[in-house]
Amino acid sequence: MPHDPDPPPAKRFKPGSVLFRLDKNKPRMLLPTKGSATSPIDVQRKRLPIYQAKPQLLNQLRQHHSAILIGETGSGKTTQIPQYLYESGIGRQGVIAVTQPRRVAAVSLAARVAEEKRTPLGKLVGYTVRFEDVTSFETKLKFLTDGMLLREAIGDPLLLRYTVVVLDEAHERTVHTDVLFGVVKAAQHKRRELNKIPLKVIVMSATMDVDLFSEYFDKSPVLYLEGRQHPLQVYYTKQPQADYLQAALVSVFQIHQEAPPSHDILVFMTGQEEIESLARTCRDISKHLPDSCCLMVVVPLYASLPPAQQLRVFRPAPTGCRKVILSTNIAETSVTISGIKYVVDTGMVKAKRFSPDSGLEVLAVQRVSKAQAWQRAGRAGREDSGSCYRLYTEQEFNQLAPMTVPEIQRCNVAAVMLQLMALGIPDVMHFDFMSKPSPEAVRSAVEHLELLGAVEWKDGQVLLTALGKKMASLPLEPRYAKTILLSPNYSCADEILSIVSLLSVDAVLFNPPARREEVLAARKKFSSSEGDHITLLNIYRSFKKAGGSKEWCRENFVNSRNMGLVKEVQAQLRDICLKLNLKLESCGADTGNVRRCLAHGMFVNAAELQLDGSYLALHTHQPVAIHPSSVLFQAKPAYVIFNQLLHTSRCYMRDLCLVDADWLLDAAPDYFSRKLRPTKS
Ligand code: CDP
Numbered sequence: 001m002p003h004d005p006d007p008p009p010a011k012r013f014k015p016g017s018v019l020f021r022l023d024k025n026k027p028r029m030l031l032p033t034k035g036s037a038t039s040p041i042d043v044q045r046k047r048l049p050i051y052q053a054k055p056q057l058l059n060q061l062r063q064h065h066s067a068i069l070i071g072e073t074g075s076g077k078t079t080q081i082p083q084y085l086y087e088s089g090i091g092r093q094g095v096i097a098v099t100q101p102r103r104v105a106a107v108s109l110a111a112r113v114a115e116e117k118r119t120p121l122g123k124l125v126g127y128t129v130r131f132e133d134v135t136s137f138e139t140k141l142k143f144l145t146d147g148m149l150l151r152e153a154i155g156d157p158l159l160l161r162y163t164v165v166v167l168d169e170a171h172e173r174t175v176h177t178d179v180l181f182g183v184v185k186a187a188q189h190k191r192r193e194l195n196k197i198p199l200k201v202i203v204m205s206a207t208m209d210v211d212l213f214s215e216y217f218d219k220s221p222v223l224y225l226e227g228r229q230h231p232l233q234v235y236y237t238k239q240p241q242a243d244y245l246q247a248a249l250v251s252v253f254q255i256h257q258e259a260p261p262s263h264d265i266l267v268f269m270t271g272q273e274e275i276e277s278l279a280r281t282c283r284d285i286s287k288h289l290p291d292s293c294c295l296m297v298v299v300p301l302y303a304s305l306p307p308a309q310q311l312r313v314f315r316p317a318p319t320g321c322r323k324v325i326l327s328t329n330i331a332e333t334s335v336t337i338s339g340i341k342y343v344v345d346t347g348m349v350k351a352k353r354f355s356p357d358s359g360l361e362v363l364a365v366q367r368v369s370k371a372q373a374w375q376r377a378g379r380a381g382r383e384d385s386g387s388c389y390r391l392y393t394e395q396e397f398n399q400l401a402p403m404t405v406p407e408i409q410r411c412n413v414a415a416v417m418l419q420l421m422a423l424g425i426p427d428v429m430h431f432d433f434m435s436k437p438s439p440e441a442v443r444s445a446v447e448h449l450e451l452l453g454a455v456e457w458k459d460g461q462v463l464l465t466a467l468g469k470k471m472a473s474l475p476l477e478p479r480y481a482k483t484i485l486l487s488p489n490y491s492c493a494d495e496i497l498s499i500v501s502l503l504s505v506d507a508v509l510f511n512p513p514a515r516r517e518e519v520l521a522a523r524k525k526f527s528s529s530e531g532d533h534i535t536l537l538n539i540y541r542s543f544k545k546a547g548g549s550k551e552w553c554r555e556n557f558v559n560s561r562n563m564g565l566v567k568e569v570q571a572q573l574r575d576i577c578l579k580l581n582l583k584l585e586s587c588g589a590d591t592g593n594v595r596r597c598l599a600h601g602m603f604v605n606a607a608e609l610q611l612d613g614s615y616l617a618l619h620t621h622q623p624v625a626i627h628p629s630s631v632l633f634q635a636k637p638a639y640v641i642f643n644q645l646l647h648t649s650r651c652y653m654r655d656l657c658l659v660d661a662d663w664l665l666d667a668a669p670d671y672f673s674r675k676l677r678p679t680k681s
């Protein structure tokens with residue numbers, strides 16, 4: 001085993017340091033319940049809180065076109081409602097769709113329901129997520145992501161295959177959920193008008209602004225499920241914590257040293273990198289604890305983790321061993337993990353933020369809302385009493401926003417506008433959103449699409465161009481779609497498809513900090529002075545040359561599962577391109593073509609080196625910096641395009657590609673004659 005030269009972090013950890021103060025104001029009581037994961041599945045189904053309410057629920061759901069259903073996470077909404085509907089013959093003429101904001105939830109829920117129905121997945125019960133379809137003509141209960149149902153609506157705006165659409169996890173309010181609300185509502189109305197089979201809409205959540213939803217869905221009734229809620233102790237820190245990661249670490253080990261091994265811990269954090277790094281630290285520390293402490297299994301959970309690994313969180317820890325799950329907000333509601341007795345809430349979340357003035361969307365680590373904090377706390381004490389340790393003071397809690405602002409009001413809505421137009425929505429500028437994006441955001445999105453050539457103005461109306469229509473047929477952000485469509489002009493469609501696929505799947509590379517030197521040495525042979533896109537392409541080409549070998553992946557710190565997914569994504573994109581009659585050539589060693597193509601497709605994300613050595617994003621003249629993970633970090637290229645902005649201590653550009661000013665000028669002459677430094681134009 002490689003020896004870590006650093007002293008184990010355990011030495012820095014002071015056992016017994018008390019961070020918390022008890023919150024006495026929030027007693028939350030509940031009915032005692034029995035529940036055991038080992039009892040037969042039918043017995044488990046009957047023990048769910050929803051089972052008691054089944055007859056009344058079905059009665060209500062039969063009567064109304066739309067309904068809102070509220071019930072604690074774990075009460076059985078998602079797994080039972082579709083089965084109840086199906087078993088009682090509601091919606092039998094068609095398919096019952098259940099939407100999920102997250103892929104992992106759609107997959108794991110479909111698997112669970114298939115198991116409960118004792119049928120193989122893909123028969124009666126199936127799922128469809130981006131780039132994966134496990135359904136057949138027999139499928140009657142179909143779990144799918146919001147994004148997938150939206151894509152289906154492009155070909156079938158009335159959603160005629162479905163008799164019921166269950167919009168689950170509605171409080172999540174991702175862009176897709178919000179657009180879907182409008183699309184489903186419109187389909188429901190239109191079907192009524194045209195005398196087609198009615199569409200029943202059921203909106204479900206554990207927590208949400210019910211008045212807003214009820215009003216929006218034609219004043220539909222709100223059905224409340226009696227939840228099972230065990231006493232929950234909430235603790236706050238005495239002082240604000242400067243370093244929430246350190247505070248999380250201390251809390252985990254404080255609990256670990258005191259609690260019985262069967263009590264699992266769930267820690268809410270913000271993203272993959274910090275989760276993986278804390279996971280490592282926890283594993284290291286736990287190795288150095290006295291024997292009186294039980295063993296610890298640390299399981300990470302985040303959206304970009306390969307599905308099979310995500311499912312590891314559901315596996316119980318071996319007897320005598322504590323499970324510690326380090327998760328993003330994905331574990332707030334989407335997935336129900338049993339055995340959680342302690343929740344540690346950093347109070348932070350990584351989320352999109354968009355400023356229409358600057359036109360830039362950034363990912364930023366920010367405070368959660370009160371609703372989110374309660375939802376997180378509720379993950380403890382689902383099966384028995386539990387505790388939540390908030391790594392912030394009560395005063396900080398009181399200052400949190402009450403509800404999370406829906407994503408549609410804090411992201412770039414260009415993709416949404418494009419999709420709405422492709423759906424044939426007549427007046428996209430005035431689409432019936434439950435919460436409207438600001439007029440500036442809509443204007444900025446339409447401008448963005450106009451720059452990409454996807455839309456044009458005619459008689460005061462925004463219309464989709466032929467290019468825009470093609471762009472909408474690719475399930476990608478508009479700028480990626482445009483780049484793919486341009487690629488045949490540069491004879492590099494093959495490379496661009498690879499690059500876009502690599503960028504669509506997160507985290508194809510492992511970067512364990514403890515093995516930094518080895519990682520750098522392994523990466524060196526792929527590293528390209530042309531930037532991260534070409535470096536990724538080199539890695540992908542070698543991966544394919546090595547026949548996708550796991551051994552090769554391990555040696556090169558490449559995530560072999562995610563690479564497998566890249567191959568699938570690429571195959572699907574390739575199919576769409578073939579349908580669009582695109583010529584799929586490879587440019588071989590001439591990667592200059594690839595960069596030219598990227599410059600043309602992604603010119604809105606260009607940045608320019610300034611005389612003082614800093615960078616400005618050209619679209620907005622906002623100061624930006626090269627992220628340390630980029631192969632261009634030490635270089636000072638005059639012009640780059642970037643994929644993403646990440647806001648931490650400063651605004652970082654991630655995934656950069658070296659480009660020429662001339663290419664940018666060529667791509668959008670009018671735009672850049674205004675943006676580029678005068679000496680260059
Ligand atoms: O939707 P809601 O949060 O109300 O509950 P659910 O997802 O229908 O889950 C009900 C119960 O089914 C959970 O408490 C778990 O015991 C079980 N379940 C499971 O074992 N595995 C899954 N993948 C999903 C649910």
Ligand code: MG
Binds near residue numbers: 074078079168169333
């Ligand atoms: Mg659910």
